Amino acid sequence: MCELLAMSANVPTDICFSFSGLLQRGGRTGPHKDGWGITFYERNGCRTFKDPQPSFNSPIAHLVQDYPIQSCAVVSHIRQANRSKVALENTHPFTRELWGRNWTYAHNGQLKGYRQFKTGTFRPVGQTDSEYAFCWLLHQLSVKYPRTPSHWAAIFRYIAQLADQLRQKGVFNMLLSDGRFVMAYCSNNLCWITCRAPFGKATLLDQDVEIDFQQQTTPDDVVTVIATQPLTTNETWNKIAPGEFALFHFGERLVLG
Template sequence: MCELLAMSANTPTDLCFSFTGLTRRGGDTGPHRDGWGVAFYEGKGVRAFHESGASASSRIAEVVQTHPIKSEVAICHIRQANVGSICLANTHPFIRELWGQYWTFAHNGQLEGFRAEPGFYEPVGDTDSEQVFCDLLNRMRAQGQRSDSLEGLSERLVKLSEGYARRGVFNLLLSNGDWLFTFCTTKMASITRRAPFGPARLKDADVIVDFEAETTANDIVSVIVTEPLTTDERWELYQPGEWRLWRKGEVMASGVVGVPDYPRPPTD
């Protein structure tokens, strides 16, 4: 399986600390050596980095770790291939334009044999994940419009996600730069950091950061991952079928829907 990482914050924030922990799992402390990617929203634009090799040994990933790119929403993915070849076209997150916004998608799981319904969006690579992304966007484009309320949009995303989860393991990160939608079928965790801030230590690297020195009293930063990244903080675990809509670091809406009882991956 792959691993996911996302951030939602109320102020432009860098992802250096969390990204450093995640990249070690890409071929060092974990087996996810088949590609990696990260997308940072900056206004209406997206700054994205992708590579088809292991993140733990990547010079590009090293630059991203040490360069404080500020963003309110970011999505990361490290890949352990199960469907599709190991190549740049198959690295997440995938990005498409819908309603004048860049939508960014990353998926952990497998929907064996899934093919998108014919429509405007078509996959470039040969993964089931990109097939699902194109299918989701085609259905959103056909059933909704850019003026839809956030409540109506989230209801549609929940319904679509519930349907995909019946086809296979579907752990999802999806954003348009304003909101971040997350859906869990097997494994996901989150943490929201706010004042008073304190230190934290990474599980996969010998790195400690004092968030008090890096933040203001008004900052709210939430991090969503497949597996907790730190050893000395309390992470909140998602239930199977749980979804949350994040905005500015806060949960705007959430719920739990029924999903098949897929085996949960072991905890590292």
């Protein structure tokens, strides 16, 4: 299985610490050696770095790790290939435009019957079940909401219903973001942690690295990190129940009524 990582924050924040922990699982402390990628949202756009090489020794990954890009929403993925070849086009995360916004998606799991998905104008570039599922999901959204919607709670409830359908075809852990919202849907493994004042120290599970967040933040900062498995040893992470989702808006978790 692959591993996922995302961040939602109320102020532009770098994800270097958490990303450093994820990188080690890409071929050093974990088997996810078949590529990695990360997307940062900045103002009205986003930029993505991808490499089909193992993340733990990828020069591009270390460039990103050492280059503290500030963002309010980040989606990242390290891959353990199953059906499709190791190639750039099969490397997550994937991004498509819908309603004038860039939507970024990453998936952990395996799905059956995915080539039967009707994707409309959202055509897959690679061969992964993940990208097919993403294109199908966006197609379903565009059919139900042909114009830019205004009721975002309804949108994400509908996305959760679509994710329920995909989960019936296998394991479907998903991260999805438009730069404002970050959604995490759990099939079996996803957890999250929200950090706010008073900030303390954290130690990575996969690397002997400690950080004092109090030196890196202000009292008003709110930062949520989502991951397949906890990345730190001394913090309490919240697990998302199978079949449930968590939605974050600039660091804060939203409860949809």
